[in-house]
Amino acid sequence: MPKYIYKAVTASGKAANGVLESPSLQQAAEQLRGQGLWLTSLNDQADSLLTRELEFSFGGQKVNLEHFTVFCRQLATMYKSGVSLVDAMRLLSEHAPTKPFRQVLGSMAEKMKDGAQFSEAAAEYPRIFGPIFVNMVKAGEAGGNLDGMLERLAVFYEKEHNTRQKVKSAMVYPMIMGVVMVLVVTFMMIFVIPRFVASFASMNVELPLPTRMVIAVSEFLQRYGLVVLPCLFLPKGMSLLIRRSEAGRERLDAWKLRIPVFGTLWHKQALARFSRTFSSLFAAAIPLLETLTLVSQVVANEAIGSVIRKLREDIMKGESMSEPLRRSRLFPPMVVEMMAVGEQTGSLDSMLDKVADFYEADVDAMADRLKSLLEPLMILIIAGVVGIIVLAVMTPTFKMMQEMN
Structure with a gap:
């Protein structure tokens, strides 16, 4: 077996x-x-070969989010236009961007042709079609509202993709500039500074403190550069080690939210994801406890996920949703009050949709502001570091020229 x-x-x-x-x-x-x-x-x-290819191609995200977003939108549009699910899946399988995805969609079309429901076919590929997708499709099938549910899924993944891209765009520039700065400084310390050190030694000039500090750093990198290089990856290694335990992941994610500027951006992104996912699942009539379990998995922050799991336990004890969140510092008063109003009026999904719209727009605006501010700031930092090194080297050179005159 x-x-x-x-x-x-x-x-x-x-x-x-x-x-x-x-x-x-x-x-x-x-x-x-x-x-x-x-x-x-x-x-x-x-x-099997297919399984390995899927795991390599799709990794931990089940499928490239951009490709999956396009697939959801195309499927929703075609089904709403009257194309049967089997025909839609066949057409989409022919134009899927990767070979494994084409094979999966084609296999699903054959299963559906033989009588399987869409949710059953999708559930066989959990690395691609996650619990949120499968449960919402199953709810749409049961309620006879599959076209509306596919439309909601398309909107859900489009919003998620747009928000994620905005955050990535805000992070990419400082990372690239940081790498450039490290490379430039390393090149100067290893290849440029030693040439000046030889000149200073031959002239017996008393060097100022900044110059001696730069020379000391240069000599250290020349001797121990190969030891320093692996240390650059030490923070990432420590992070992976800490994240192996649930308590470590929670502490690390809580610390990330306290990082100036970027912590605020990540926090707003997590709140947008929480609100959008909760709203989509709740509107699909997924049971509340199952909804909270799913939301805690996809919020992408263990500290916030822990609060959601605690909320699930409190609801099982008979508490409302808003009160446990009110006691948490990770959920702003606006989110809590909107949820409280949604509970009282029976419109929790629409309230959370508004919260998600607010935070998604806030993330977009904040990411744009960060990009416009970080570009000149990073240029100034690089110019400042390089300028300090150049000044430390040129100061004794100017002093020697004055003494010669």
Whole structure:
């Protein structure tokens, strides 16, 4: 009997993984869901060529978000125009941007042609079609509103993609300029400064303190540069080590939110993702406790995810949604009050849609401001660092020229 390797999340939000024997991939998925697990990955232990290609191509994001967003929009448009799901999936499989995605869509079209529902076919590929997609499609099928649900999914992924791209664009420029600055300074310290040091030594000139400091750094990099280079990757390694435990991930993500400027941007992005996901699932009539479990997984911040899991426990004890969030510092008063009004008026999904619109627009505006401010700031920083090095080297040179005159 085939064995399947799975990764999942329990109802309490804890990670679970293992190996399961089952006659088929679909039965394995159904068996795990019957145990109350939300699948994040399910693969044949034999690890066929197709599975390896999918894992390499799609990685931890299930599928390239841009490609998946385009797929959702095209599917929603075609289905709303009267094209059957089977025909739509066949057409989309022919024009999918990657070979693995084409194979998956084609396989799903064949399964649906043989009588499987769209949600059942999608559930067999959990690395591509996550729990949010599958549950919303299943709700649309059950309620006879699949066209509306596909439209909502298209909007959901479009908003998520746009917000993520804005945050990335704000981060890319300072990262590139930082790398350029490190390369320029390293080149000057290793290849340029030693030429001046030889000149200073031959003339027995007393060097000022800034010049001696620059020379000391240069000599250190020449001797221990190969040791310093791996240390540049030490923060990333420490981060991966800390994130191996749930408590470590929570502390690290809480610290990230306190970083000046960028922490605020990440916080607003997480709140936008929380509001948009919660609204979409709630509008799809997904049970509240399941909605909170899913939201805690996709919010992409363990500190905020922990608050959502605690909220789930408080609701099971009979509390309202707004009161536990009011006690948390991670949810601003506006979000809490909007949720409270939504609870009282029965319009929680529309209220959260408004909150998501607000934070998505705020993230866009903040990302644009950061880009416009960081560009001249990073140029000034690089110019300042290089200028200090040049000045430290040229000062004794000018002094020697004056003494010669």
